[in-house]
Amino acid sequence: MLLLGFLLVVLIKPYYRNDRMNTIDMISETIEKLLLKNDVNNNDIESAARTIIGNNVCAIIYNENGKSIYYPPDSLGELCMLDKKITVGDLSYNIKSEPEKMIELIKNDNPFYETIYSQYTGIEMLLYGKQLKTNLANYYLILNTPLEPVESYIDFIMNQYLYLAMIVILISLVLAFFLAKNISKPIIQMKNEANKLAQGDYDAKFETNSFSEINDLASTLDDATEKLSKVNDLRKDLIANVSHDIKTPLTMIKAYAEMIKDISGDDPLKRNEHLDVIIQESEYLDKLVSDMSELSKLQSGVIEINRDNVDMKECVERVVTLLSHAVEEKKVKLIVDCDDCVAYADEIKISQVIYNFLSNALKYSDENAEITVKVKDSENAIRVEVIDNGNGISKEALPYIWDRYYKVDKNFNRSVNSTGLGLAIAKAILEAHKAKYGVESELDKGSTFWFELSKDYEEE
Numbered sequence: 001m002l003l004l005g006f007l008l009v010v011l012i013k014p015y016y017r018n019d020r021m022n023t024i025d026m027i028s029e030t031i032e033k034l035l036l037k038n039d040v041n042n043n044d045i046e047s048a049a050r051t052i053i054g055n056n057v058c059a060i061i062y063n064e065n066g067k068s069i070y071y072p073p074d075s076l077g078e079l080c081m082l083d084k085k086i087t088v089g090d091l092s093y094n095i096k097s098e099p100e101k102m103i104e105l106i107k108n109d110n111p112f113y114e115t116i117y118s119q120y121t122g123i124e125m126l127l128y129g130k131q132l133k134t135n136l137a138n139y140y141l142i143l144n145t146p147l148e149p150v151e152s153y154i155d156f157i158m159n160q161y162l163y164l165a166m167i168v169i170l171i172s173l174v175l176a177f178f179l180a181k182n183i184s185k186p187i188i189q190m191k192n193e194a195n196k197l198a199q200g201d202y203d204a205k206f207e208t209n210s211f212s213e214i215n216d217l218a219s220t221l222d223d224a225t226e227k228l229s230k231v232n233d234l235r236k237d238l239i240a241n242v243s244h245d246i247k248t249p250l251t252m253i254k255a256y257a258e259m260i261k262d263i264s265g266d267d268p269l270k271r272n273e274h275l276d277v278i279i280q281e282s283e284y285l286d287k288l289v290s291d292m293s294e295l296s297k298l299q300s301g302v303i304e305i306n307r308d309n310v311d312m313k314e315c316v317e318r319v320v321t322l323l324s325h326a327v328e329e330k331k332v333k334l335i336v337d338c339d340d341c342v343a344y345a346d347e348i349k350i351s352q353v354i355y356n357f358l359s360n361a362l363k364y365s366d367e368n369a370e371i372t373v374k375v376k377d378s379e380n381a382i383r384v385e386v387i388d389n390g391n392g393i394s395k396e397a398l399p400y401i402w403d404r405y406y407k408v409d410k411n412f413n414r415s416v417n418s419t420g421l422g423l424a425i426a427k428a429i430l431e432a433h434k435a436k437y438g439v440e441s442e443l444d445k446g447s448t449f450w451f452e453l454s455k456d457y458e459e460e
C-alpha cells in the first residue's frame with residue numbers, strides 16, 4: 001500500500017499531463033473530421049460538443065477572417081483562458097478579442113502547442129491551435145485545457161486512497177491472523193507430540209488436518225514414530241530374550257551339574273542322562289552365541305561376500321544331508337526338485353540361508369508332513385523355494401518374522417532350537433547378495449520361503 005501511495009503521488013501529475021495531450025489530439029481529430037464532411041448535421045455538432053464538455057477542455061473555431069464560427073459550451077468555466085489575457089513568449093493578448101494574433105501564430109507553427117499559466121490559479125495550461133483545411137476555406141481550431149490536476153482533485157484521490165489503504169490493511173490483518181493461527185496451530189500440536197516422543201511416549205500421534213506439506217510431514221513423523229516404537233519393542237524383546245534364553249540353559253546346566261554331584265554321580269545311567277542335558281543346553285547356548293555374533297557381523301558389514309560359481313543342486317544336497325537326522329526323526333517326506341544350474345554367490349552363506357529355511361520348515365511342521373525344496377533355473381534368475389504344509393504364519397506376524405529375535409509364539413518350546421535369529425541372518429545374507437526374497441504363508445496351511453539370485457549381478 002505504501003508503494004502504491006508513493007507511485008500515486010509521484011505519477012499522478014505526469015500521467016494527467018499525458019492524458020491531457022492525448023485528449024487534445026483526439027478532440028482535434030474529431031472536429032477536423034467533422035469539418036471535412038460535406039453535410040455536417042446537428043448530431044455531429046452535438047457529439048463534438050459532448051467530447052469537449054466531458055473532457056475538461058474549452059474550444060473555439062475561427063474562419064480565415066477571425067470570425068468565431070463555433071464556440072461550444074465547456075466544463076472549464078472560469079478556468080478557460082480563451083477570453084482572458086494570456087502571455088505567449090513576449091506577446092500578450094486576448095484570443096477572443098484579438099483572434100488574428102492567434103491565427104498568425106498557428107499559420108507560423110501548425111499545429112501550435114504552448115504552455116501558459118492561469119493568472120488566477122497558477123495552474124499550467126495547454127494552448128493548442130490547428131489549421132483545418134477544407135475545400136471551401138481554412139478554419140482555425142483553438143483548444144485550451146489544464147495540464148495539472150486541480151488540488152481538489154488530488155485531495156479527492158488521496159482521500160480515496162487513504163480509505164482504501166485502511167480497508168486493505170484491516171482485511172489483511174484479519175486474514176493474516178487467521179492464516180497464522182491455522183498454520184501455527186498444527187505445528188504447535190506437532191511440537192507437543194514431538195515432546196511426548198522425546199520422553200519415550202510412542203503413542204504420540206502427529207496426524208493433522210492441515211495443508212498438504214504439513215500433512216506430509218505429519219505422516220512421515222507418524223511413520224518414524226511407528227518404526228521407533230518397533231525398534232523399542234525389539235530392544236525390549238532382545239533384552240528379554242537374551243536374558244531368558246541365556247539364563248534358562250545356564251540354570252539347567254547348574255541344576256544338572258549339582259544333581260550329578262549330589263545324586264547321580266555314582267549311577268552311570270542317570271549320570272549320562274544328566275550329562276546329556278548339560279551337553280544339549282551347552283549346544284543351545286553355543287548356537288545362540290554364534291547366531292548372535294554371525295548376525296552382528298553381517299549387519300555391521302564386517303563379513304565379505306565371496307562370490308564364486310556354486311552348483312546349486314550340490315549345495316541343496318549338502319544341506320539336506322546335514323539335516324537328514326532331523327528329517328528322519330520327524331518322519332517328514334522331503335522332496336528335492338532341483339534344476340542343474342550354477343549360481344554366482346557365496347556358497348557357505350547361501351547354504352546357510354537354505355539351511356535356515358529348511359530347518360524352520362522342519363521345526364514348524366508336524367510329523368509325517370511334506371516338505372519340498374525346489375531350485376528353478378529361469379532366464380534371469382535362479383529361484384529357490386522351500387515349501388512346507390506346516391503351521392503357517394498369520395498375516396499380522398508376516399511383516400515381522402525377518403526381524404531379529406522375533407518369534408511368532410513367544411512361549412515356543414525352547415528345545416526346538418528357536419533363537420529367533422534364523423530369518424534375520426537369512427535376510428542379511430540375501431540383502432548382501434542383492435537377492436530378492438520373500439514368503440507366502442497361510443495359517444494352518446503352510447509356508448513357502450523363497451529367494452532369487454539374479455543372473456545379471458553387478459560387480460561390487
Ligand code: ADP
Nearest residue numbers: 360361364392401407408418419420421422423
Ligand atoms: P526361530 O529360531 O524362532 O525359528 P527364525 O528367525 O528362523 O527364528 O523365525 C522367526 C519366526 O518365524 C519363528 O519364530 C516362527 O514363528 C516363524 N517361522 C519361520 N519359518 C516358519 C515356517 N516355515 N512355518 C511357520 N512359521 C515359521
